[in-house]
Amino acid sequence: MTDVLSDMQNKKRPKKLTKSRDTSMAPDIAVDTQEKNVKEAPEAQNTQVPMDLKGPLESELASIPTIGKRRNLRLGEDIDEQIQDYCRQHEISHDVLIEALFLQLESNTALETEVLKEANNRHRLRKRAGQIRRLLNHY
Known part of the structure; x- marks a missing residue:
């Protein structure tokens, strides 16, 4: 049995050549939207900021908060x-x-107190739900 398996694994079969095929559902629509995007996009692709605007734009960008790393939220x-x-x-x-x-x-400290109360309650409920699921899956 092992010999058959090793023969199958080591056997070099010629690969069949297949024609590539169009897998799009609606080629006419896709071409139209691509052409439309190409007509609208050249302005955005080749624009350069004039030197007199570059300084103010860079300082404005520096004043805007930067974005942190992506996080997943489970709600x-x-x-x-x-x-x-x-x-x-x-x-x-x-x-x-x-x-x-x-x-x-x-x-708003009053609001913060209420939100923390709600958050702690939700946290407790989620932990309890996890415990119950573990118990149910264990038996």
Whole structure:
């Protein structure tokens, strides 16, 4: 049995040549959008900032907070949907919403106390849910 397996592994079979194929679902639409993007994009690709604007733009960029590394957040399903809807409605990202909420939270101690109380309660519930899942999976 081992000899058959080693023969199969060592056997050099010629590779079959296959034609590449178009896997797009709607090639006409894809070509149209690509052409449209190419027509709109050249201005953005070849633009250079005039020297008189470069200094002010660099100083403005330096005054804007830099973005940290990407983080994954696990949110409750119901709250995740509510945040998605809220962000879509106000045309903002999740990241910006969380940043703004945190900055407001830091400046309002009464609100901070309430939020921490809620956060500790949610943390306790999540830990308990994990314990229950482990118990159920163990038996």
